[in-house]
Amino acid sequence: MEKRVLKTLEFDKVRELVLTYCTSSAGRSHMEKLVPVSEYTEVVKLLEETDEGLAILRVRGNVPMGGISDVRPHAKRAQIGGMLSAYELMEIANTIRASRILRQFIETVDEDEDISIPHFLAKKEQLPILTGLEHEINHAIDDNGYVIDSASNVLRSIRQSLRIQEGRVREKLEGYTRGRNAAKMLSDSIVTIRNDRYVIPVKAEYRSHFGGVVHDMSSSGQTLFIEPDAVVQANNEIRNLKMKEQEEIEKILLELSVKVQEVAHDLFVLVDILSEIDVILAKAKFGTANKCSKPEVNNTGYIRLVKARHPLIPIEEAVANTIEFGQDITTIVITGPNTGGKTVTLKTVGLCTLMAQAGLPIPALDGSEIAVFDSVYADIGDEQSIEQSLSTFSSHMVNIVDILKKFDSRSLIIFDELGSGTDPQEGAALAISILDEVHGTGARVMATTHYPELKAYGYNRPGVANASVEFDIDTLSPTYRLLIGVPGRSNAFEISKRLGLHGHIIDRAKKFTGSDRGEVDSMIASLESSRVQSEKDAEQTHAILLETEELKRELEAKLSEFDEMKEKLIEKAKEKAKKIVEEARTESEAVISELRAMRLNAGAQVKEHELIEARKRLEGASPAEDKKKIKAKAAPRPLQVGDEVKVLAYGQKGTLIEKVADKEWIVQIGILKMKLDESGLEYSKPEKTKDPVVSATVKGRDSYVKLELDLRGERYENALLRTEKYLDDALLSNYHQVSIIHGKGTGALRQGVQNYLKNHPRVKSYRYGEAGEGGHGVTVVELK
Template identity: 70%
Template structure:
């Protein structure tokens, strides 16, 4: 058990208050007010594991349903001794049972999702008593406004029905007395009101004898009397009698419900205890979320490592974070430095983080922090001088230290603030060294702050002890509040005085008084500080480079793993895709061959040239893309191997058109006839076309090169309709054979019949891409321009 004095000194109660502000119900707040640090490693790890599960739930679900929970233990105790519970108390019991059911279902949902493991919460869920039967019985009698409902019993329903009927009759009788001109004169107001649970009317004092009856009240001025007229006295008596019956029946119902609560009172105590414990754990997790805290790793060997730790009671954005590590080879830290430099805050940070972790509260430090579980924690911090006990500052500190020396052991954490202060410097320093030797020698973990320069050398002369200091910026004359482990603090008195304008000769004289030894120590400290700053910069740069290298390596490993994982699958998919392409190509080739066979059977008929062109193109397109490119490349190489000469048929690769070689000029370019065009082209853009042999079985007499005879326009003006259509169809075939992309058909304007017929033919033609009328300088509506695919 950690001593209450240490909890008070380190202000652990304020931490508890901050955590309690995140509690949902009074049960959680009460539990947190009594929260104390555990001293067993297993217990502390259990608390932190519960809190970590709560953090996981909050990250996953955002919130936990904890509404409608009341502390119903007093109600259960009264029910145990035979007391009658009020409707409000019964409603609170019902609401708490309902809240436990909702929480149980919520935990079951989280477990079913299997997104996060919460065995500790699941175990608490199993411990929750199931009292839904009592909840339903209460809800069948008590409504949400804590009123006993008519449906609670048949007797109550009958009594209330009679009561409402009788009250209606009384109101009607009194209403009749408030109407009319006489009533307006004698009554202060034409209303019906209630006094002493009886219906009355407000009568002016001078007319009180007119109505007779009983006076129940009067106004402050005495001018108005609230009278129950004789006409309704008996009716009011009957109402009172019904109300007595109603109360008796309501009490009977409440006693029955209270008896049912008595039967499960023990289960209610357990229910409230578990709900309160869950609220405490959730409040810790919410506090950790709000303050960017983490769950530290715990040990029982006294080792502490806090990474970027902040004081939990300081503003999160303003507090300076420090790295603190000791407990293995180094078991004592002596912090030196000026006042207001942050030494005391550092001590409290270590103490509070230790207490918070042992209480199952996340600590304000980064991930990877580690803390020890101590059986005792002692803190001598602050000025506790007592006027009543005639104790000085030194005496009060010494009383506290004496108590610590009697109680601490090797499993204790001891924090000394300004050890040995308040007395003669020489004697105070000697006492401080002696006390540190005692505490450190008995194996306790100790942190101490001091002003004494003699203690700067303490860390160098004792194994397991290290110096530390709070950084001070001489340029700005202000502390940075950063803890420097391994570097004793400098006084900086000479530097500060010089910056503030103290004459140089006075400072030089003062330095002579300090002595050679002190000067050498200060120089050594300055050198250590310079080396530390450079080492920190080098370490940061090294850490950055290592992080980048690790990131690159991880990225490379990930990509290699992805490649290995997908290589086999991609290969399989590629083979399957290739097989499908080849199968499709085979089917298309077979279709083309079947059509050629049909053309062979039609040998006696004229085979149209565009049919042969279509068949050849389909056969080329049927070849898989990759294979097609290989064959095309092979044909180009074969064609280049053939020496070109005038008169050869060639294919112009850049245009995809056929042509005839005319002659070769001195620059090595060929003049090529392409249809009606002549072009100069380099030899590498030409592919030799081997002359095709004409088979005897197919009549291809109509297949010939018409590129010299086919014009780019067809003039149909003056032709008969049938002749014009026949000429148009034949002209389109000749133009396709000549590889024309566009031709013009002149049909004239006339009646428009020939134009319509030609355009209908063009719509049906499979190789026509589109058509449109000519421009104004091309003949306008008298000309149709045709584009081929």
């Protein structure tokens, strides 16, 4: 990009703004060289880097960049054999330390935050690791650039001797200040230093009393700073030690400078990468402070700026415009009066393009898109003085001729007041010819003009659109809103009328403009009226859309609330059911325990009425169901004495003994006789033949108990519950041996069943089934 174009479109001013966000001198130096690039992949990379910087600042707030100095001059001097100062070495150590902290920070962000930062990770990997040099410098030099005693054993010894010697000298001199005649002979009772030697302030008239060397005197001449003879030799020793100290310090600095020389190239790379990161973060901070966004980029010449602002105009003052062209429309011609904002619009498009191609976020909303151009050209001038018309026209033409020599189809060209500064008819003709030239090659063009002849330009040529900047007749001021598709008009007659010009003068002027001009103005007025109506319709539609979205949100909230309440009710019902089942199981276990005790106490048999009573308790322990009363099935004939019936209330079978009333019967249930209503009795067909012993046994139990229990397919907990109940039923049935089928599978169910059998008090032994009994898929249990 040409420097003149960067200055014309004010890119240099934007760059100065971004530079203020840099934290290091190296970053500022790098930022001063920032220019747009024209390689598409490079632009994409630059914008992605800035977007990563924005993401890091968003989640972390800041990035540790303190302590970075531009140490490249230091490294270069060490490279050619120069000795670096302690302060320069300290800056090198601090810069290495800053790079180490930054590397750790980037690693932490990559591990902890849900953001992708591949470009920062790549730069982190490129940072040379110079921790060894950092430690060596820190071992010898402190944060103030002072060579510390631990730098070498020799330096430590010299400084210890120096401190001892200085203590002796001060002690001797303080003896003078505490003497009997101190107040009389000394101007002040202090020990001070002149020419790096310890002295005392002596009144001039007592000079001979102390002897020694005079190193200085006061401005009045009344006080002499004397080094007494008694401390001359000691001061000489101090001077000698200081010279040795300086020699040792230079030796240490020279050794460290050699170590810097060995890694000078790495220091160059280190500073370059740190300055690049500083620039990226400066771009991101600028974007955050100015409400900018990362645009999408393309290589097809398409530009779409959503609510774009000029970055150098304060946000609260700038008028945002949406500008789109570059596909079907490749040229936009903006017409209308001065001071309407046409030039600002041109600069906004050009500047946003340059900013994006330099990796800067642009002052526009998300969804904006910028094309990457090989070159951007601009001819913008503000000179409008009649006296300078010739020079202005010449200046513009020189610039335009240069543009016409260089541009191609991958160029963005901006013309401000094309053809101005000369005869209107000739200027309009030139403007049309120049626009034809650049438009015909496929370049993207934006131009402004005063000439009414160009208002028809967009209607006569494909790919060209007219535009104007809106003007408010009521306030006699521009609104700075860009209207694409509507050519501008001067509004001179309307403005003059509102300012008080007589109507007959305006009417006469309109006759001079010609019918064509009036028709064009009428067309423009009609277009503006249609636009205003369209905007009103759009606002109403938007309001309805917002209301609909609000209703949708409310319905979604109600539905979510309903689902949540439904889930809570289901959970509550489950908890209640679980509690009822637990209570029923507890009662059942109590009944079974009582049955076992009854069996043990009764010897070998439980009486029938005790079993019936236990069953009634078990039924009472079951969860209550809200259902209709169970009715008996209709008998094939009226019930008769001797019929077998099922007593529905108890689930037992009995025999009808006697009918005591119209609907009441005496029923024999085992050894019990009970008076029951006919509605609770169900006719049961008599069995053909039954063994008397087996029949008695069946009547003594509430149901037939099989000799085997099949647990295959059961859940672990249910299987153990079924095993427990089955063993109780088997014991009540006087079984001595039963089989439990659990299958082979993973072995978990088999292990659980056998662990339960191991601890059961009524299990005598158990074993796996034989080959004909099911093998390891069956456990045969012997009961006591």
